[in-house]
Amino acid sequence: MPFTVPVPPLPTPRELVLWAEQRFTTAGLVFGHGTDNARDEAVFLVFHALGLAFDCEEAVLDRPCDAAGVAAATALVDERIHSRRPAAYLAGRMWFAGLEFMVDERVLVPRSPIAEIVERGFAPWIDPGTVRRVLDIGTGSACIAVAAALALPRARVDATDVSADALAVARINVARHGVGDRVRIWQADLFPPAPRVRYDVIVSNPPYVRDVEVAAFPPEYRHEPVLGLAAGADGLDCVRRILAGAARRLSAHGILVVEIGGEAGTIERAFPRLPFIWVEFARGGEGVFVLRRQDLEPLPGPAGRHRRRR
Numbered sequence: 202m203p204f205t206v207p208v209p210p211l212p213t214p215r216e217l218v219l220w221a222e223q224r225f226t227t228a229g230l231v232f233g234h235g236t237d238n239a240r241d242e243a244v245f246l247v248f249h250a251l252g253l254a255f256d257c258e259e260a261v262l263d264r265p266c267d268a269a270g271v272a273a274a275t276a277l278v279d280e281r282i283h284s285r286r287p288a289a290y291l292a293g294r295m296w297f298a299g300l301e302f303m304v305d306e307r308v309l310v311p312r313s314p315i316a317e318i319v320e321r322g323f324a325p326w327i328d329p330g331t332v333r334r335v336l337d338i339g340t341g342s343a344c345i346a347v348a349a350a351l352a353l354p355r356a357r358v359d360a361t362d363v364s365a366d367a368l369a370v371a372r373i374n375v376a377r378h379g380v381g382d383r384v385r386i387w388q389a390d391l392f393p394p395a396p397r398v399r400y401d402v403i404v405s406n407p408p409y410v411r412d413v414e415v416a417a418f419p420p421e422y423r424h425e426p427v428l429g430l431a432a433g434a435d436g437l438d439c440v441r442r443i444l445a446g447a448a449r450r451l452s453a454h455g456i457l458v459v460e461i462g463g464e465a466g467t468i469e470r471a472f473p474r475l476p477f478i479w480v481e482f483a484r485g486g487e488g489v490f491v492l493r494r495q496d497l498e499p500l501p502g503p504a505g506r507h508r509r510r511r
Protein backbone atom coordinates (compact mmCIF):
# COMPACT_ATOMS: atom_id res chain seq x y z
CA MET A 202 0.00 0.00 0.00
CA PRO A 203 1.54 3.39 -1.02
CA PHE A 204 2.52 5.75 1.74
CA THR A 205 0.60 9.09 1.63
CA VAL A 206 1.55 12.18 3.56
CA PRO A 207 -1.57 13.69 5.20
CA VAL A 208 -2.32 17.13 3.75
CA PRO A 209 -3.65 19.60 6.29
CA PRO A 210 -6.95 21.18 5.16
CA LEU A 211 -6.75 24.71 3.79
CA PRO A 212 -8.07 27.44 6.09
CA THR A 213 -11.72 28.44 6.06
CA PRO A 214 -12.81 32.03 5.35
CA ARG A 215 -13.49 32.46 9.07
CA GLU A 216 -9.93 31.37 9.92
CA LEU A 217 -8.47 33.66 7.27
CA VAL A 218 -10.41 36.63 8.67
CA LEU A 219 -9.14 35.94 12.21
CA TRP A 220 -5.58 35.59 10.92
CA ALA A 221 -5.82 38.84 8.91
CA GLU A 222 -7.32 40.68 11.88
CA GLN A 223 -4.43 39.56 14.06
CA ARG A 224 -1.85 40.67 11.50
CA PHE A 225 -3.52 44.09 11.03
CA THR A 226 -3.60 44.63 14.79
CA THR A 227 0.03 43.61 15.23
CA ALA A 228 1.09 45.86 12.35
CA GLY A 229 -0.63 48.88 13.96
CA LEU A 230 -2.61 49.83 10.85
CA VAL A 231 -4.84 52.90 10.82
CA PHE A 232 -8.46 52.50 9.71
CA GLY A 233 -11.13 55.00 8.76
CA HIS A 234 -11.79 54.36 5.09
CA GLY A 235 -15.14 52.67 5.45
CA THR A 236 -14.10 50.52 8.43
CA ASP A 237 -12.91 51.57 11.87
CA ASN A 238 -11.36 48.36 13.23
CA ALA A 239 -9.08 45.47 12.27
CA ARG A 240 -11.88 42.86 12.16
CA ASP A 241 -14.05 44.75 9.67
CA GLU A 242 -11.01 45.58 7.54
CA ALA A 243 -10.10 41.86 7.52
CA VAL A 244 -13.63 40.88 6.50
CA PHE A 245 -13.61 43.46 3.70
CA LEU A 246 -10.33 42.27 2.17
CA VAL A 247 -10.68 38.52 2.73
CA PHE A 248 -14.22 38.44 1.36
CA HIS A 249 -13.07 40.45 -1.65
CA ALA A 250 -10.18 38.05 -2.29
CA LEU A 251 -12.45 35.01 -2.01
CA GLY A 252 -15.27 36.55 -4.05
CA LEU A 253 -17.70 36.20 -1.14
CA ALA A 254 -20.76 38.40 -0.65
CA PHE A 255 -21.02 40.07 2.76
CA ASP A 256 -24.43 38.41 3.24
CA CYS A 257 -23.28 34.90 2.27
CA GLU A 258 -24.55 31.90 4.23
CA GLU A 259 -22.80 31.23 7.55
CA ALA A 260 -21.96 27.67 6.42
CA VAL A 261 -19.74 29.04 3.64
CA LEU A 262 -17.47 30.58 6.25
CA ASP A 263 -16.57 27.17 7.67
CA ARG A 264 -15.75 25.37 4.42
CA PRO A 265 -12.05 25.19 3.49
CA CYS A 266 -11.00 27.71 0.83
CA ASP A 267 -9.29 26.62 -2.36
CA ALA A 268 -5.58 27.25 -2.81
CA ALA A 269 -6.10 30.17 -5.21
CA GLY A 270 -8.39 31.92 -2.73
CA VAL A 271 -5.91 31.51 0.09
CA ALA A 272 -3.10 32.86 -2.11
CA ALA A 273 -5.21 35.88 -3.16
CA ALA A 274 -6.25 36.69 0.41
CA THR A 275 -2.70 36.32 1.71
CA ALA A 276 -1.34 38.60 -1.00
CA LEU A 277 -3.93 41.30 -0.26
CA VAL A 278 -3.33 41.16 3.48
CA ASP A 279 0.44 41.44 2.91
CA GLU A 280 -0.03 44.38 0.55
CA ARG A 281 -2.36 46.18 2.97
CA ILE A 282 0.32 45.95 5.66
CA HIS A 283 3.33 46.81 3.52
CA SER A 284 1.87 49.54 1.30
CA ARG A 285 -0.57 50.99 3.90
CA ARG A 286 -3.01 51.60 1.01
CA PRO A 287 -6.64 51.73 2.18
CA ALA A 288 -8.46 48.45 1.58
CA ALA A 289 -10.91 50.07 -0.84
CA TYR A 290 -8.08 51.00 -3.21
CA LEU A 291 -6.69 47.46 -3.03
CA ALA A 292 -10.11 46.04 -3.85
CA GLY A 293 -10.87 48.79 -6.38
CA ARG A 294 -14.36 49.22 -4.99
CA MET A 295 -16.36 50.60 -2.12
CA TRP A 296 -20.01 50.67 -1.09
CA PHE A 297 -22.00 53.84 -0.47
CA ALA A 298 -25.73 54.01 0.24
CA GLY A 299 -25.89 50.30 -0.55
CA LEU A 300 -24.37 50.84 -4.02
CA GLU A 301 -21.01 49.66 -5.31
CA PHE A 302 -18.57 52.26 -6.66
CA MET A 303 -15.30 51.84 -8.53
CA VAL A 304 -12.54 53.69 -6.66
CA ASP A 305 -8.83 54.26 -6.97
CA GLU A 306 -6.28 56.83 -5.78
CA ARG A 307 -7.83 59.54 -7.97
CA VAL A 308 -10.81 59.86 -5.61
CA LEU A 309 -11.49 59.93 -1.91
CA VAL A 310 -12.74 56.60 -0.55
CA PRO A 311 -16.53 57.10 -0.14
CA ARG A 312 -17.51 57.06 3.53
CA SER A 313 -19.64 60.12 4.18
CA PRO A 314 -22.59 59.71 6.58
CA ILE A 315 -24.46 61.85 4.04
CA ALA A 316 -25.32 58.45 2.47
CA GLU A 317 -28.06 58.04 5.06
CA ILE A 318 -29.64 61.39 4.16
CA VAL A 319 -29.44 60.69 0.42
CA GLU A 320 -31.13 57.30 0.86
CA ARG A 321 -34.10 59.13 2.44
CA GLY A 322 -34.29 61.54 -0.50
CA PHE A 323 -33.15 64.35 1.87
CA ALA A 324 -36.27 63.98 4.05
CA PRO A 325 -37.29 65.36 6.47
CA TRP A 326 -35.70 68.67 5.48
CA ILE A 327 -37.36 68.65 2.09
CA ASP A 328 -40.22 66.62 0.59
CA PRO A 329 -38.43 64.17 -1.76
CA GLY A 330 -41.38 64.35 -4.15
CA THR A 331 -40.64 68.04 -4.78
CA VAL A 332 -36.94 67.65 -5.58
CA ARG A 333 -36.23 68.22 -9.28
CA ARG A 334 -32.69 69.57 -9.20
CA VAL A 335 -29.72 68.49 -7.07
CA LEU A 336 -26.17 69.85 -7.07
CA ASP A 337 -23.35 67.74 -5.61
CA ILE A 338 -20.27 69.92 -5.02
CA GLY A 339 -16.93 68.06 -4.94
CA THR A 340 -18.36 64.86 -6.33
CA GLY A 341 -15.17 62.72 -6.32
CA SER A 342 -16.28 59.19 -7.24
CA ALA A 343 -19.82 60.57 -7.84
CA CYS A 344 -21.08 58.43 -4.96
CA ILE A 345 -23.44 61.13 -3.65
CA ALA A 346 -24.56 62.22 -7.11
CA VAL A 347 -25.35 58.67 -8.27
CA ALA A 348 -27.07 57.72 -5.00
CA ALA A 349 -29.16 60.91 -5.19
CA ALA A 350 -30.19 60.19 -8.77
CA LEU A 351 -31.28 56.68 -7.80
CA ALA A 352 -33.10 57.83 -4.64
CA LEU A 353 -34.86 60.62 -6.54
CA PRO A 354 -35.87 59.18 -9.93
CA ARG A 355 -37.52 62.44 -11.04
CA ALA A 356 -34.50 64.62 -10.24
CA ARG A 357 -31.64 65.83 -12.43
CA VAL A 358 -28.28 65.97 -10.71
CA ASP A 359 -25.34 68.25 -11.48
CA ALA A 360 -22.01 67.14 -10.04
CA THR A 361 -18.87 69.30 -9.92
CA ASP A 362 -15.24 68.72 -9.12
CA VAL A 363 -12.06 70.68 -9.87
CA SER A 364 -10.08 67.47 -10.35
CA ALA A 365 -10.08 66.06 -13.90
CA ASP A 366 -8.75 62.80 -12.44
CA ALA A 367 -11.68 62.52 -10.04
CA LEU A 368 -14.15 63.29 -12.80
CA ALA A 369 -12.77 60.43 -14.91
CA VAL A 370 -13.72 58.05 -12.08
CA ALA A 371 -17.05 59.84 -11.57
CA ARG A 372 -17.95 59.25 -15.24
CA ILE A 373 -17.23 55.53 -14.89
CA ASN A 374 -19.55 55.26 -11.88
CA VAL A 375 -22.31 57.32 -13.50
CA ALA A 376 -22.20 55.00 -16.52
CA ARG A 377 -22.07 51.82 -14.42
CA HIS A 378 -25.21 52.83 -12.55
CA GLY A 379 -27.02 53.80 -15.75
CA VAL A 380 -27.84 57.36 -14.65
CA GLY A 381 -25.96 59.24 -17.38
CA ASP A 382 -29.20 60.72 -18.70
CA ARG A 383 -29.85 62.50 -15.38
CA VAL A 384 -26.40 63.12 -13.90
CA ARG A 385 -24.34 65.85 -15.52
CA ILE A 386 -20.64 66.11 -14.65
CA TRP A 387 -18.92 69.50 -14.60
CA GLN A 388 -15.27 70.39 -14.10
CA ALA A 389 -15.84 73.54 -12.05
CA ASP A 390 -14.74 75.44 -8.97
CA LEU A 391 -17.63 74.60 -6.58
CA PHE A 392 -20.64 75.84 -8.61
CA PRO A 393 -21.29 74.86 -12.24
CA PRO A 394 -21.31 77.57 -14.89
CA ALA A 395 -25.12 77.51 -15.17
CA PRO A 396 -26.09 80.58 -13.11
CA ARG A 397 -29.79 80.47 -13.99
CA VAL A 398 -30.40 76.95 -12.69
CA ARG A 399 -31.92 76.80 -9.18
CA TYR A 400 -31.36 73.69 -7.07
CA ASP A 401 -33.78 72.21 -4.55
CA VAL A 402 -30.84 70.50 -2.85
CA ILE A 403 -27.20 71.51 -2.79
CA VAL A 404 -25.17 68.77 -1.10
CA SER A 405 -21.44 68.66 -0.49
CA ASN A 406 -18.78 66.66 1.26
CA PRO A 407 -16.05 69.23 0.57
CA PRO A 408 -12.43 69.26 1.76
CA TYR A 409 -12.46 70.30 5.45
CA VAL A 410 -9.19 69.13 7.00
CA ARG A 411 -6.88 71.73 8.53
CA ASP A 412 -3.45 72.04 6.93
CA VAL A 413 -1.74 71.13 10.21
CA GLU A 414 -3.73 67.87 10.38
CA VAL A 415 -2.95 67.04 6.76
CA ALA A 416 0.76 67.43 7.55
CA ALA A 417 0.39 64.86 10.35
CA PHE A 418 -1.64 62.28 8.39
CA PRO A 419 -0.87 58.58 8.95
CA PRO A 420 0.28 56.70 5.81
CA GLU A 421 -3.22 55.46 4.89
CA TYR A 422 -4.55 59.00 4.43
CA ARG A 423 -1.57 60.04 2.33
CA HIS A 424 -2.80 57.71 -0.42
CA GLU A 425 -5.90 59.85 -0.90
CA PRO A 426 -5.86 62.98 -3.13
CA VAL A 427 -4.90 65.92 -0.92
CA LEU A 428 -7.22 68.10 -3.01
CA GLY A 429 -10.11 66.15 -1.49
CA LEU A 430 -9.04 66.82 2.08
CA ALA A 431 -6.97 69.97 2.67
CA ALA A 432 -8.96 73.14 3.35
CA GLY A 433 -6.64 75.77 4.79
CA ALA A 434 -5.64 76.84 8.28
CA ASP A 435 -9.06 76.34 9.90
CA GLY A 436 -10.56 73.76 7.50
CA LEU A 437 -13.21 76.19 6.25
CA ASP A 438 -11.71 77.42 2.96
CA CYS A 439 -14.23 75.59 0.75
CA VAL A 440 -17.20 75.75 3.11
CA ARG A 441 -16.98 79.54 3.46
CA ARG A 442 -17.29 79.89 -0.31
CA ILE A 443 -20.15 77.37 -0.47
CA LEU A 444 -22.04 79.34 2.20
CA ALA A 445 -21.42 82.57 0.32
CA GLY A 446 -22.69 81.22 -3.00
CA ALA A 447 -25.45 78.76 -2.09
CA ALA A 448 -28.42 81.13 -1.63
CA ARG A 449 -28.09 82.42 -5.19
CA ARG A 450 -28.28 78.85 -6.52
CA LEU A 451 -31.07 77.45 -4.31
CA SER A 452 -34.78 77.39 -5.13
CA ALA A 453 -37.17 79.12 -2.70
CA HIS A 454 -37.71 75.92 -0.65
CA GLY A 455 -34.16 74.65 -1.23
CA ILE A 456 -31.75 73.24 1.34
CA LEU A 457 -27.98 73.10 1.72
CA VAL A 458 -26.46 69.91 3.18
CA VAL A 459 -22.73 70.00 4.00
CA GLU A 460 -20.31 67.70 5.82
CA ILE A 461 -17.75 69.51 7.95
CA GLY A 462 -16.48 66.63 10.13
CA GLY A 463 -14.95 67.75 13.40
CA GLU A 464 -15.18 71.44 12.55
CA ALA A 465 -18.73 72.03 13.82
CA GLY A 466 -17.50 74.29 16.61
CA THR A 467 -15.28 76.24 14.22
CA ILE A 468 -18.09 76.97 11.81
CA GLU A 469 -20.54 77.84 14.60
CA ARG A 470 -18.02 80.40 15.86
CA ALA A 471 -17.31 81.74 12.37
CA PHE A 472 -21.04 82.15 11.54
CA PRO A 473 -22.74 82.60 14.91
CA ARG A 474 -26.01 83.81 13.42
CA LEU A 475 -26.55 80.92 11.04
CA PRO A 476 -29.10 78.44 12.45
CA PHE A 477 -27.18 75.25 11.65
CA ILE A 478 -29.23 72.06 12.01
CA TRP A 479 -26.83 69.24 12.94
CA VAL A 480 -27.94 65.86 11.59
CA GLU A 481 -28.08 62.79 13.82
CA PHE A 482 -27.25 59.51 12.11
CA ALA A 483 -28.62 56.05 12.90
CA ARG A 484 -25.53 54.33 11.43
CA GLY A 485 -22.95 56.62 13.05
CA GLY A 486 -21.09 59.71 11.92
CA GLU A 487 -21.49 63.39 12.67
CA GLY A 488 -20.53 66.85 11.47
CA VAL A 489 -23.20 67.31 8.77
CA PHE A 490 -25.35 70.43 8.82
CA VAL A 491 -28.50 71.47 7.00
CA LEU A 492 -29.47 75.07 6.24
CA ARG A 493 -32.56 76.33 4.46
CA ARG A 494 -32.34 78.93 1.74
CA GLN A 495 -34.04 81.55 3.88
CA ASP A 496 -31.39 80.96 6.57
CA LEU A 497 -28.72 81.99 4.10
CA GLU A 498 -30.20 85.38 3.22
CA PRO A 499 -28.73 87.90 3.46
CA LEU A 500 -25.54 86.08 2.56
CA PRO A 501 -23.56 85.22 5.69
CA GLY A 502 -20.81 87.65 6.56
CA PRO A 503 -18.90 88.53 9.70
CA ALA A 504 -20.68 88.03 13.03
CA GLY A 505 -23.43 90.54 13.65
CA ARG A 506 -24.40 91.21 10.06
CA HIS A 507 -26.60 88.15 9.57
CA ARG A 508 -30.28 88.33 10.42
CA ARG A 509 -31.64 85.10 11.94
CA ARG A 510 -35.01 84.13 10.48
CA ARG A 511 -35.87 80.72 11.88
Ligand SMILES: C[S@@+](CC[C@H](N)C(=O)[O-])C[C@H]1O[C@@H](n2cnc3c(N)ncnc32)[C@H](O)[C@@H]1O
Pocket residue numbers: 308309310311312313338339340341342343344345361362363364367389390391392406407408409428429430439
Ligand atom coordinates in the same frame (compact mmCIF):
# COMPACT_ATOMS: atom_id res chain seq x y z
C1 LIG B 1 -13.94 65.06 0.58
S1 LIG B 1 -13.90 64.74 -1.17
C2 LIG B 1 -15.55 64.14 -1.40
C3 LIG B 1 -15.74 63.22 -2.57
C4 LIG B 1 -17.13 62.58 -2.62
N1 LIG B 1 -18.18 63.58 -2.74
C5 LIG B 1 -17.37 61.72 -1.40
O1 LIG B 1 -18.20 62.08 -0.55
O2 LIG B 1 -16.72 60.66 -1.28
C6 LIG B 1 -13.94 66.38 -1.80
C7 LIG B 1 -13.91 66.52 -3.29
O3 LIG B 1 -13.97 67.92 -3.59
C8 LIG B 1 -13.15 68.19 -4.69
N2 LIG B 1 -12.82 69.63 -4.63
C9 LIG B 1 -11.85 70.24 -3.92
N3 LIG B 1 -11.89 71.58 -4.12
C10 LIG B 1 -12.93 71.80 -4.98
C11 LIG B 1 -13.48 72.98 -5.57
N4 LIG B 1 -12.99 74.18 -5.32
N5 LIG B 1 -14.54 72.83 -6.41
C12 LIG B 1 -15.06 71.60 -6.68
N6 LIG B 1 -14.57 70.47 -6.15
C13 LIG B 1 -13.52 70.55 -5.29
C14 LIG B 1 -11.97 67.25 -4.54
O4 LIG B 1 -11.31 67.04 -5.76
C15 LIG B 1 -12.67 66.00 -3.99
O5 LIG B 1 -13.04 65.13 -5.03
